[in-house]
Amino acid sequence: MSSTDVPTREELVRRVADLAPALKKHSNWSEQNRRVHEESIEALADAGVFKLRRPKRYGGYEADTRTLVDVATEIGRADGSTSWVASVYWIPTWMACQFPEAVQDEVFSTPDVRVCGTLSPSAMAAPVDGGVVVNGKWGFISGALHAQWQEIIAILVPPEGEPYPIMALVPISDLLIVDDWDTSGLRGTGSVSTVAQDVFIPAERVLPLPAVLEGQGAASASIYRAPLLPVASASSVGTLVGMAKGAQDTFLKRLPDRKITYTAYDSQREAPITHHQVAESALKIDEAEFHAHRLSTLVDTKTADGTPWKLEERAIARADLGAVVRLAKEGIDILASASGGSSIYHGIPIQRIARDVAAVNLHALMHPNTNTELYGRVLCGLEPNTLYI
Secondary structure, three states, X not given: OOHHHOOOHHHHHHHHHHOHHHHHHHHHHHHHHOOOOHHHHHHHHHOOHHHOOOOHHHOOOOOOHHHHHHHHHHHHHHOHHHHHHHHHHHHHHHHHOXXXXXXXXXXXXXXXXXXXXXXXXXXXXXXXXXXXXXXXXXXXXXXXXXXXXXXXXXXXXXXXXXXXXXXXXXXXXXXXXXXOOOOOOOHHHOOEEEEEEEEEEEHHHEEEHHHHHOOOOOOOOHHHOXXXXXXXXXXXXXXXXXXXXXXXXXXXXXXXXOOOOOOOOOOHXXXXXXXXXXXXXXXXXXXXXXXHHHHHHHHHHHHHHOOOOOHHHHHHHHHHHHHHHHHHHHHHHHHHHOOOHHHHOOOOHHHHHHHHHHHHOOOOOOOHHHHHHHHHHHHOOOOOOOOOO
């Protein structure tokens, strides 16, 4: 594929923005059925969303992370769960590019392949001739119901030496899917659990996790040679910005026809408190977008110049992630609290957006407190107390 075949960032954003009516139409269905609607998946595929991190030699776009932020923002503006699943696919797809070329040939032989995954080492691996055998269970596997492959993390116990974490690629058909996703937020993501029972994985589809965290896989293109956590962070934040902008859209759309019950305000938009709430929320959304773009600029600049990542840069990537998550929730919560009692009905999108962003704020790698603490720890001259940096 030549560079002229790769759509510009602006074209990709326009494509997904055009999908908004269809994604919004399916959002209640996804919430009720606890998975992204098949037509939404097909629409994202047609728009090229699943090609963004696919290598160019397999017909992909090798898009930078600023493009991921802007595309996810537009999808998230229409439906947070759909955007969450799309952004989750981008990360394990990037991770798949760390494997040898023969493995990539197998994975990317499927058009618009979707790879789900996790960073949680909740399985055990035993070495056998030609590979490993894995047993275990992984929870919160967003997008598993529409994926062809899963990237897994397991603890390998070698005959000699200390156990260590590995990353592996497994066809989703080799795993059992447990339909246990029944939650208060991000219901439409279908983030079910998957189980491995004596699953054999050939050695060529197994890598030591520390090498992947450092971007030291077999990838040749520069976008695949960055440390994993800054890449994953930049891949995730657009969804949050989109959710916040979606909340702003739905609030302002309802505003002209709303009064403040039991007051003299026949129109909510005439009340000074509303002016303060709308402005405060908008400023927080602007701040969230600033941190999302600063993060993607850092990742894309480091990718382009190839200079080694400093510890402080890795820490600030995590800090920017946490800041986006916190600010998006704060901006959404202001508008949700100003939306009145009628907003608790399921047909009003802002109640769903508020629950979705609350769920994201509880994610172990995205939790604002965890990310801020890590950044402060590094600023204080201490070593990070996690591999995930």
